[in-house]
Amino acid sequence: MLRELHLRLPLSQADSQDARLRAAAALLHLPRHRICGLRLIKESIDARQRSICKQLRCLVAVDEPLPPPPPLPVPPAPAPQGAARIIIVGSGPAGLFAALRCLELGVVPVLLERGKDVSSRRFDLRPINCEGRVPEDSNYCFGEGGAGAFSDGKLYTRATKRGDVAEVYRYFVAHGADPAILTEAHPHIGSDKLPRIIQSMRSAIIAGGGEVHFRTRVCGLLRSADGSRLYGVRSADGREWRANAVILATGHSARDIYRMLAREGLLLERKTFAAGVRIEHPQALIDAALYHLHRGQPRPINLPAARYTLSTTINDRGVHSFCMCPGGFIVPAATQNDEVVVNGMSLSRRNSPLANSGFVVTITPEDTDDFSREHGVLSGIVWQKQLEKATADAGGGAMRAPAQRVPDFLAKRESATLRPCNYRPGITPYNLWELLPRGICERMAEGLLLFERNIPGFTSEDALLIGSETRTSSPVRIPRNATTLQHPQLTGLFPCAEGAGYAGGIVSAALDGRLCAEAAAAHLRG
Numbered sequence: 001m002l003r004e005l006h007l008r009l010p011l012s013q014a015d016s017q018d019a020r021l022r023a024a025a026a027l028l029h030l031p032r033h034r035i036c037g038l039r040l041i042k043e044s045i046d047a048r049q050r051s052i053c054k055q056l057r058c059l060v061a062v063d064e065p066l067p068p069p070p071p072l073p074v075p076p077a078p079a080p081q082g083a084a085r086i087i088i089v090g091s092g093p094a095g096l097f098a099a100l101r102c103l104e105l106g107v108v109p110v111l112l113e114r115g116k117d118v119s120s121r122r123f124d125l126r127p128i129n130c131e132g133r134v135p136e137d138s139n140y141c142f143g144e145g146g147a148g149a150f151s152d153g154k155l156y157t158r159a160t161k162r163g164d165v166a167e168v169y170r171y172f173v174a175h176g177a178d179p180a181i182l183t184e185a186h187p188h189i190g191s192d193k194l195p196r197i198i199q200s201m202r203s204a205i206i207a208g209g210g211e212v213h214f215r216t217r218v219c220g221l222l223r224s225a226d227g228s229r230l231y232g233v234r235s236a237d238g239r240e241w242r243a244n245a246v247i248l249a250t251g252h253s254a255r256d257i258y259r260m261l262a263r264e265g266l267l268l269e270r271k272t273f274a275a276g277v278r279i280e281h282p283q284a285l286i287d288a289a290l291y292h293l294h295r296g297q298p299r300p301i302n303l304p305a306a307r308y309t310l311s312t313t314i315n316d317r318g319v320h321s322f323c324m325c326p327g328g329f330i331v332p333a334a335t336q337n338d339e340v341v342v343n344g345m346s347l348s349r350r351n352s353p354l355a356n357s358g359f360v361v362t363i364t365p366e367d368t369d370d371f372s373r374e375h376g377v378l379s380g381i382v383w384q385k386q387l388e389k390a391t392a393d394a395g396g397g398a399m400r401a402p403a404q405r406v407p408d409f410l411a412k413r414e415s416a417t418l419r420p421c422n423y424r425p426g427i428t429p430y431n432l433w434e435l436l437p438r439g440i441c442e443r444m445a446e447g448l449l450l451f452e453r454n455i456p457g458f459t460s461e462d463a464l465l466i467g468s469e470t471r472t473s474s475p476v477r478i479p480r481n482a483t484t485l486q487h488p489q490l491t492g493l494f495p496c497a498e499g500a501g502y503a504g505g506i507v508s509a510a511l512d513g514r515l516c517a518e519a520a521a522a523h524l525r526g
Contacts (some may be wrong), residue, residue, distance in 0.1 A: 001063060003028065007056040008046065011302050014054035024060045037066025044185030045303065050292045052303070055185075070166070072174040076103035079209040083108050084524045085243040086517070087233060089218050089257075090114075092146020093506045094249035094497030094513035096201045097171070101517035103208040107524065109517075110241060111210065112233070114217035114254075115143030117202075118195040125150065128332050129424040132398025137217060140333045140343065141253040141471070144214065145198040148506045151331065151345045154323070155187040155507050162503075162511035171510075175200035178348075186307065190348025218257070221246075221264055223490070230492035245520040249496040249513060252474035253335050255381050257499070266489055267479055268377045270368070271501050274322065274472040275387065276360035276440060277432065277465045278330050278342045279406070280421060283355040285462060286326065289455040305350045308357070310451045317439075319447035322358030322472055326350050330423040332399045333471055339388030340395050342423065342466055354422050358469045359447070361440045368475070380475020387436070391468040394430045402430030406463035409433070410445055421464055432467055477501030485519035494520050 005024055013019035017038070025032045042057040059066070084107050088095045091113040099109035114137050115121060121143040124135040141147045155169065169181050172189065175197045181187035189197065202212055220234035222242065232242035250257045261268060283306075287299040290306040299305070305326035312319050323343070327350030333343035344356045363380070365372075371379035371386075394402035401423055408415040414431040421427050433441050444465075452458045478495035480487055480502075487493040496502065496516040497509040 001061075002067075003060045003062060004041070005058050005060050007058060008053050009056065010051070010053055011300070014043070014056065020056065020058060024058065028060070028062065030062065034062055035060060036064060037061040039066055039069065040183045042185055043183055047291055047306070052291060070170065072170050073167075074174075075204045076100060076208045078207070079103055079106055079108045083209075084521075085110055086520050086524070087112060087241055087243045087246045088249060089233065089246065090146065090249035090251060090254070090499070091144045091202075091212065092249060092251050092497070092509060093148060094503065094509040094516070095146075095247070096198065096205070096513070097168070097510040098247050098249060098496065098513035098517040099205045099210055100171070100201065101514040102521065103205065103210060105517065105521040107517075107521050109205060109210040110243065111205065111212045112216045112218055112235065112241060113144055113212070113214050115139075115214065117214050118144040118149055118198045121145075121149070122195070128334075128399065132400070132425055134332075134334050134337050134399075136336055137215070139335055140331055141251065141335050144202065145195065146251050146509075147253065147333070147343075147471075149194055149198060150191050151323075151333070151343050154505070155181060155189065162508060162515060165507055165511070168507050168510045172197055175204070188346070188348070188350070190350075191345045192347045219260060221260070221490075221493075223264075228489070228491060230490050245492050245494065245523055247494045247496050247513070247516045247520055248478065248500060249509075249516070250499040252498050253471055254499055255385075258378060258381060258476050261478065262376070262378060266487060269477040269479055269501075270365035270377055270380055271475060271477045272362055272364050273380060273384075273475045274318070274320075274358075274360035274362050275384070275468065275470045276358065276436070276444060277467045278344060278356050278469050279321075279359040280330060280354055280356040280464045280466060281458070281460075282462050283327050283353055285457045285460070286355045286455065289457055305355065307355075308455060310454060312447055312450055314443040314446050315439075317364075317443055318362040319443050320360065322360050322469070324355070324357035326355050327352045328354070328356050330356050330421065330466055332401075332423070332425055334388065334392075334399065338392060339385065340391040340399055340401050340468065341388055341470055342401055342468065343471065352422060358472060359444065359465070360469055360472055361443045363475070365475075367437075367439075377476065384470045384475060387468055388470055390435055394428070394435050394467070396428045399425035400428050401425065401466050402432065402435060403427035403464055403466045404430060404432050405461055406448060406459045406465060407461055409465055410448065410459065418464065419462060421466065423466060427464075427466060430467075432465055435467055473504055474499055474501055484523065485516055486523065492523065
């Protein structure tokens with residue numbers, strides 16, 4: 001008999017298999033010898049009480065052997081000679097997982113990536129951080145691995161409706177990730193380890209007969225005479241790439257792709273997104289608040305850096321934390337040289353002394369109506385860009401970001417001094433009420449006071465606000481048929497993942513990439 005049990009054990013016992021077996025036997029009111037095996041499915045920290053415990057979800061075998069765990073995926077076999085081809089635009093998680101799925105289905109993926117390979121991308125981060133200069137096709141957003149490659153590698157998602165989340169984790173483990181991500185409630189790889197996993201995935205794609213082309217920016221579509229069918233794309237260097245199915249997995253920052261689709265006369269839709277700032281605290285402050293520690297008491301070695309998720313609604317708009325990075329860094333995520341955008345990342349150890357999170361407010365299409373008369377469905381992108389340029393001006397140039405202590409923000413005054421921040425281009429004192437729209441500032445101010453109740457010290461002198469966080473998601477959705485996943489006006493075009501408005505993170509993008517690969521392969525067969 002197999003049983004799934006939820007166990008709650010003290011930290012001192014939670015990692016002991018014997019303690020788990022004894023707890024399972026007690027919960028089932030059985031003698032210990034009848035428990036023939038126990039496998040951890042999921043574990044999480046329960047810090048709601050001063051006595052911190054671990055919650056464990058386990059599969060327990062009673063009077064019979066424990067079945068083996070699901071196997072890790074094996075490299076796909078080479079596609080047969082003469083197999084159909086699918087073009088995949090973008091090599092972020094959606095593009096990589098779509099390519100692997102294509103090979104499993106016997107189709108040849110042709111990956112086109114505007115940026116560089118993940119190893120070369122590392123060298124393009126230095127001019128951003130140290131010189132305030134953005135290589136516009138290879139940066140924190142563009143290049144192999146997408147925006148997630150150098151912005152944390154968090155894998156937590158609630159997007160279970162797209163497919164088996166655990167299967168995505170198994171793919172990562174098969175390509176070198178720590179097997180602990182299979183059981184952690186909030187799995188995390190880290191920006192120091194994710195690039196090697198991405199390289200392994202690329203190697204598997206090429207070994208299976210797929211193609212990967214870097215520095216290949218798509219700038220046009222190849223369409224039938226009547227415009228209803230897609231048969232390929234054109235890249236900026238004049239080459240034509242032909243296939244009867246194209247998966248568009250370009251991420252939320254490829255604004256030129258939205259403009260290209262608008263020029264082609266294809267239907268686009270405005271959608272909600274969020275904007276605000278990054279908020280940064282000493283990690284010790286977050287640890288003390290969430291783990292019930294005394295001032296100055298170090299975090300126990302068997303506890304990870306504490307993380308939080310905060311959310312409320314103020315005047316009909318969401319106000320929430322976003323992409324919280326315990327023990328992390330704030331990074332410059334601009335894609336052009338006239339803007340400043342901030343994002344967060346953590347290394348695998350999460351051992352920075354500072355924690356940061358997006359602190360954002362929901363923006364609706366109606367908020368961007370001032371730009372809609374001239375820019376139509378792209379009004380949200382223009383709204384974002386205007387704020388990013390204003391942020392660059394407020395920072396004073398060279399990618400410096402405007403910043404303000406939280407008490408000064410609440411008092412609507414510029415900070416006289418700023419504590420050190422790990423945003424490498426540097427920060428400049430600035431009154432953010434003069435930068436951000438008033439509706440955002442008012443809701444942020446009220447949200448800060450509410451969140452102080454959850455995390456004492458959240459609004460302390462050590463809390464910094466750094467502007468501006470604008471790339472939480474795309475303000476544009478590329479519509480697709482719910483069944484075929486194709487654009488309703490263009491047969492063969494499969495809008496995919498975060499850039500199309502159908503995902504919100506590494507795992508949900510990977511799942512959507514697999515779904516689009518299956519739909520595109522079915523289209524070719526049909």
